[in-house]
Amino acid sequence: MDFPVYVVLPGSGVGLRFGSPTPKQYTDVLNKPLFLYTVQAFHRFPWVHTIVVVVSLDDIPWVEEQLKKNNLTRVRVVAGADTRHRSIYNGVKALRKVCTGDAVILIHDIVRVLAEESVVKDVATAAKQHGAAGITRPLTSTVIAKDNEGFLSESLDRTKYVASEMPQGFHFEIINTAYEKASEYDFEFGTECLHLASKYTGTRVRLVEGPDSLWKVTYRKDLFAAEGILRENLSSIFIEEGKNQRENIISSFTEGNLKVSSEKSPSCSESGFVFFLSPPRLEPDIASKIDNISVIMNKITSHQYEKCSGCPCNDSISESTKKEDCGCYTNTDETEVMVCSKCSFLTKKTIVLLHEINKSCRRTVVENTRERLLGARLPDNVFMSVIVYHKDSNLQRVGRLSVSLLKNQDPGMNGQVLYVQ
Structure with a gap:
């Protein structure tokens, strides 16, 4: 890589679907909090300049202590907010002093513990060339829509749609501008960063097909899979x-x-x-x-x-x-x-x-x-x-x-x- 890359890892959510009083990002897997594997996945790349970890305000001291114990030094910890997009925006704003213009920022879920170097490079390179890029995977199930009464209203053509995955990459100027222009509705209910970049900056988003290893912890049962995947892949x-x-x-x-x-x-x-x-x-x-x-x-x-x-x-x-x-x-x-x-x-x-x-x-x-x-x-x-x-x-x-x-x-x-x- 001939250009530096910056990473934002949103991790301030409480994980309601996870069903545990301990947020999933802090759950121990192989004697380490889950989030550390994700941080380390990016920290091992020398071309990643800075990693911003976004967590709840009360968790900052403990998270900083864990990072220090594991000698993860190119990391900043900032406070999140009450929604995913507001938290990501806080992470983006934390990079304003070191990022300008076409500097590449990657956004990646903190509970997606795998970050293969080839995949990360593909997204970062595509983002550098096109302004915004994201990883996708083919849909494995047919997507249907229901009406207000709970009856089938539409079945989508699976060949026309793909699943949006992480990481996603942006020029700093593009993602920063998108958040500056975003509406309250976007911040409250939006989930897709690529959509904001396209909607508010007119950027044509480059989509890169990723491997089948793109995976994140959502439910408690996923922790068992996480342990096996970490052992076999890392x-x-x-x-x-x-x-x-x-x-x-x-x-x-x-x-x-x-x-x-x-x-x-x-x-x-x-x-x-x-x-x-x-x-x-x-x-x-x-x-x-x-x-x-x-x-x-x-x-x-x-x-x-x-x-x-x-x-x-x-x-x-x-x-x-x-x-x-x-x-x-x-x-x-x-x-x-x-x-x-x-x-x-x-x-x-x-x-x-x-x-x-x-x-x-x-x-x-x-x-x-x-x-x-x-x-x-x-x-x-x-x-x-x-x-x-x-x-x-x-x-x-x-x-x-x-x-x-x-x-x-x-x-x-x-x-x-x-x-x-």
């Missing part, structure tokens, strides 16, 4: 190379809908890791492997407070702050704090160490491995389990167990040694 699994068992494990992961990382070495972009130990292995080898894994995990999780060298905005960072060992920029008084743009969305990381053994030494190996695991110096958010097996074991069972451990990220399995016959 991270990938690193699998150590050069091992004969690797292809069998990859096959199991494909069946289990886990993405396998293309990286050649472990990085902070993954939430799960698979390492191998093959026979003959003695106690010192087990200790050395676990120690090496601990060193790797401590290094890659330290990126939370660093600015990766791949970011285009690194030009403004002093060379004196560069760390030679990993090519990242650390937080100093002179540098801007930024979450590593490569980091996995999921705060927990799970390791599965697959340990092939000679069948005759099962008991000794299991005991030694468990002892070494208990002494592992892993970061608090990293869990490690060991699956012990031998060459006659059922490798499909080993693979399925690995998938379960990596998907569930259960802290109760940390330090456990599991044996597969």
Whole structure:
């Protein structure tokens, strides 16, 4: 992207359809408030200049605290209003000092946790070229209209209509002008930002067809889907190379809908890791492997407070702050704090160490491995389990167990040694 993008995330609603005293945007999913996933989805893009989170006035201190804990620094929090459009307008107004003319603003629901980079770029680029753009999806159900007495009055031709989704993008001047001219009726009952841009500025809105992953939390049951979608879409699994068992494990992961990382070495972009130990292995080898894994995990999780060298905005960072060992920029008084743009969305990381053994030494190996695991110096958010097996074991069972451990990220399995016959 050769131009900066600004994002407004309206999130001051109470979610009446959600059916809970806790607004859906603040409900915990995988040990984090839902809204943080959406903020992080945009924060990982270095070309997003500022994100404005719009919440209820009383919630601002708590929301700011959550953002600070997660090192989300390019975010402003502003107070919302009593309707969706008034809240969005408050977010737009908060950008007046940094946005002018054709600067691109994206508007996205705070409970739409997925923001694929290709989709966001498509909308931002179309908005830059045409003034306004939005994502659409084909209708999957026929839309009908009813009369005042509750009887069918009209059936719409599904081929002529599409569903409007998020994100939507605008030139700052266009969306700001649309809200300046909007009527009280628009603010009270309107839902569609693209319609306001077209109605009050005459802008021809470019529509971009999006993927079927465009989805948001509306009802409580959606939280279960959210957890699964976050696990499957927002991270990938690193699998150590050069091992004969690797292809069998990859096959199991494909069946289990886990993405396998293309990286050649472990990085902070993954939430799960698979390492191998093959026979003959003695106690010192087990200790050395676990120690090496601990060193790797401590290094890659330290990126939370660093600015990766791949970011285009690194030009403004002093060379004196560069760390030679990993090519990242650390937080100093002179540098801007930024979450590593490569980091996995999921705060927990799970390791599965697959340990092939000679069948005759099962008991000794299991005991030694468990002892070494208990002494592992892993970061608090990293869990490690060991699956012990031998060459006659059922490798499909080993693979399925690995998938379960990596998907569930259960802290109760940390330090456990599991044996597969």
